[in-house]
Amino acid sequence: MTTITTEPKSAPRKRLPRLRRALSREALFSSLIVLLGVAAVTLSGDLYWRQLLLIACLYLIAANGLNLLRAQAEQMSFGQGAVMGVAAYVTALATSVWNLPGAVAVLLGLLGGMLAGLLMALPALRVQGYYLGFVTMAAALALPHIYFLLKDQTKAVTGVNVPPSWIHDAVFGNVTWLTLGVVLCAIGSIYLVALVRSSRFGRRLKIAGVSPEAAATLGLRPGTLRLEAFAVSSLCASVAGVLYIGLIQYIAPGSFTLTLSILLFFIVIIGGPGTIAGPLAGVVLLYLVPDGLLSSLLDYRLLVYGLIAFIVMFFIPDGIVGGVRRLIRRMRPHVANSGVISLEPVIEGMPRVEVSASERPDRLLRVEGVTKSFGKVQALSGATLEIGTGTLHAIVGPNGSGKTTLLNAISGLIRPDSGTIEFAGRDVTRESATNRARAGLARTFQTPRVIPEFSVWENIDCGRTPEAHAPIADSLREVRAQWDTISASTLPHGQRRFLEVLRVLNQSPKLLALDEPAAGLSRSERQEFVRLLRIVIESTGATVLMVEHDLDLVWSAADVISVVDGGRVIAHGTPSELRHSPEIAHLFTGVTHVEG
Numbered sequence: 001m002t003t004i005t006t007e008p009k010s011a012p013r014k015r016l017p018r019l020r021r022a023l024s025r026e027a028l029f030s031s032l033i034v035l036l037g038v039a040a041v042t043l044s045g046d047l048y049w050r051q052l053l054l055i056a057c058l059y060l061i062a063a064n065g066l067n068l069l070r071a072q073a074e075q076m077s078f079g080q081g082a083v084m085g086v087a088a089y090v091t092a093l094a095t096s097v098w099n100l101p102g103a104v105a106v107l108l109g110l111l112g113g114m115l116a117g118l119l120m121a122l123p124a125l126r127v128q129g130y131y132l133g134f135v136t137m138a139a140a141l142a143l144p145h146i147y148f149l150l151k152d153q154t155k156a157v158t159g160v161n162v163p164p165s166w167i168h169d170a171v172f173g174n175v176t177w178l179t180l181g182v183v184l185c186a187i188g189s190i191y192l193v194a195l196v197r198s199s200r201f202g203r204r205l206k207i208a209g210v211s212p213e214a215a216a217t218l219g220l221r222p223g224t225l226r227l228e229a230f231a232v233s234s235l236c237a238s239v240a241g242v243l244y245i246g247l248i249q250y251i252a253p254g255s256f257t258l259t260l261s262i263l264l265f266f267i268v269i270i271g272g273p274g275t276i277a278g279p280l281a282g283v284v285l286l287y288l289v290p291d292g293l294l295s296s297l298l299d300y301r302l303l304v305y306g307l308i309a310f311i312v313m314f315f316i317p318d319g320i321v322g323g324v325r326r327l328i329r330r331m332r333p334h335v336a337n338s339g340v341i342s343l344e345p346v347i348e349g350m351p352r353v354e355v356s357a358s359e360r361p362d363r364l365l366r367v368e369g370v371t372k373s374f375g376k377v378q379a380l381s382g383a384t385l386e387i388g389t390g391t392l393h394a395i396v397g398p399n400g401s402g403k404t405t406l407l408n409a410i411s412g413l414i415r416p417d418s419g420t421i422e423f424a425g426r427d428v429t430r431e432s433a434t435n436r437a438r439a440g441l442a443r444t445f446q447t448p449r450v451i452p453e454f455s456v457w458e459n460i461d462c463g464r465t466p467e468a469h470a471p472i473a474d475s476l477r478e479v480r481a482q483w484d485t486i487s488a489s490t491l492p493h494g495q496r497r498f499l500e501v502l503r504v505l506n507q508s509p510k511l512l513a514l515d516e517p518a519a520g521l522s523r524s525e526r527q528e529f530v531r532l533l534r535i536v537i538e539s540t541g542a543t544v545l546m547v548e549h550d551l552d553l554v555w556s557a558a559d560v561i562s563v564v565d566g567g568r569v570i571a572h573g574t575p576s577e578l579r580h581s582p583e584i585a586h587l588f589t590g591v592t593h594v595e596g
Contacts (some may be wrong), residue, residue, distance in 0.1 A: 087249055372567075516549060
């Protein structure tokens with residue numbers, strides 16, 4: 001067969017992500033609230049309220065970083081106030097005790113805060129959820145005591161006074177350089193949240209938080225992404241800590257206790273995690289109202305926080321802004337695009353680039369004697385399998401036979417106890433799922449790992465590397481505008497399977513491993529789906545490995561079938577060889593196909 005080549009396309013230029021319209025409006029609204037609020041009290045000359053609003057802006061900066069960490073990366077942290085405190089303490093010491101220039105002090109404060117944040121992030125590589133929250137809470141609880149233990153270096157007994165500098169000079173009227181800087185940083189943090197949420201980086205954070213296994217099979221490193229999320233969050237807290245020193249001009253161990261970290265966490269949760277305006281609403285309700293309007297209740301601050309948190313979370317579980325959004329949607333129903341996607345335009349738009357047989361290696365994957373036990377359960381007991389290049393290879397067997405466990409071992413989600421796995425000519429037995437995905441081994445799951453908050457196109461795009469050019473990418477660009485308006489939450493189960501398959505195809509895989517891809521598909525969807533797989537195989541030379549219970553689909557679509565039972569491959573051959581084999585017929589007694 002003759003190979004048809006196409007001209008290589010130049011890689012697209014990297015551009016800043018475009019803010020989604022809804023996020024842009026919300027960010028603009030929040031920024032105007034901050035700007036007008038500070039401007040009003042500054043021009044009025046009320047020093048108390050100006051100081052109160054500027055401190056509220058600092059809390060907003062730190063809370064926006066925590067909002068990204070909590071809602072986008074799905075990470076729990078009660079240590080944001082501690083990071084803010086480290087940045088403030090280092091800046092104060094560098095300015096007043098070490099007598100360093102202001103710019104150097106600011107830089108050291110930012111670095112100190114980020115280092116503290118990353119140290120608290122290290123447990124995120126091993127633990128998740130509230131376990132991670134307790135670790136960060138312990139750090140926030142211990143930090144003031146550490147300041148006292150190092151009292152000779154931190155001046156913990158007397159505190160550190162910071163003399164005024166040029167940042168307190170007036171720019172015009174009552175507006176100082178410090179006021180201008182605080183407002184600009186607060187607005188910048190609002191747009192940072194909107195920018196991350198609109199970017200591929202933000203989508204990767206989300207899928208790594210929701211499903212680390214899916215992220216790994218897309219070639220992403222969930223642990224690295226979690227650390228990056230903590231770095232961004234720590235940067236926001238560090239900026240707030242550095243500005244705090246310029247604003248308050250004094251710091252002591254009692255300035256940054258666990259109470260501040262709890263306040264910042266409640267600001268995000270009560271305001272509305274995952275929203276742009278949520279932290280602003282939380283700051284107003286939990287800081288400005290108690291400290292400005294109900295100052296007599298300051299001694300009962302934690303009680304007030306807890307009471308407000310209980311009321312909001314009981315009646316408005318998605319926060320104030322989330323609740324307002326839901327109310328608006330009810331009052332003004334929005335007709336969304338139909339939650340149906342068709343593979344037809346993608347299939348028609350795919351380039352027909354034939355790959356000659358001489359360019360395909362005979363064997364793409366070899367599994368030799370793989371065993372895996374879970375306690376006393378032997379899931380795999382010497383499984384051996386070979387898969388040729390450019391074929392549709394199906395794995396069938398009764399429930400509990402070890403099919404999915406074998407697929408997990410091949411894709412790197414579990415490490416076998418013994419045996420070897422070779423992929424594309426190299427031993428990948430001990431390699432991670434991320435490395436295997438980057439080598440061209442893609443994977444889908446029994447339950448589609450789809451992010452409901454994303455559009456269809458955002459789900460497809462979140463795992464694609466910018467440097468890779470998949471043959472399917474051009475055809476996906478044709479439907480991007482339409483699919484970007486369809487929320488993935490509106491898709492039925494079968495359509496979510498289409499979405500997940502398109503997402504991994506967007507990575508130009510050599511081997512596409514599918515776990516029960518036909519479950520939930522109608523007859524027409526199954527035909528459309530098989531047609532897509534055939535075109536992918538013919539156009540790219542990729543191999544499809546499919547674990548499937550729909551025997552009618554397997555017999556009609558597969559080139560080769562392997563039968564698994566008791567954790568071993570007991571039969572192997574073409575559909576015509578195995579369909580009426582008496583040796584395996586008993587495994588499928590009573591198995592029928594239900595028409596969709």
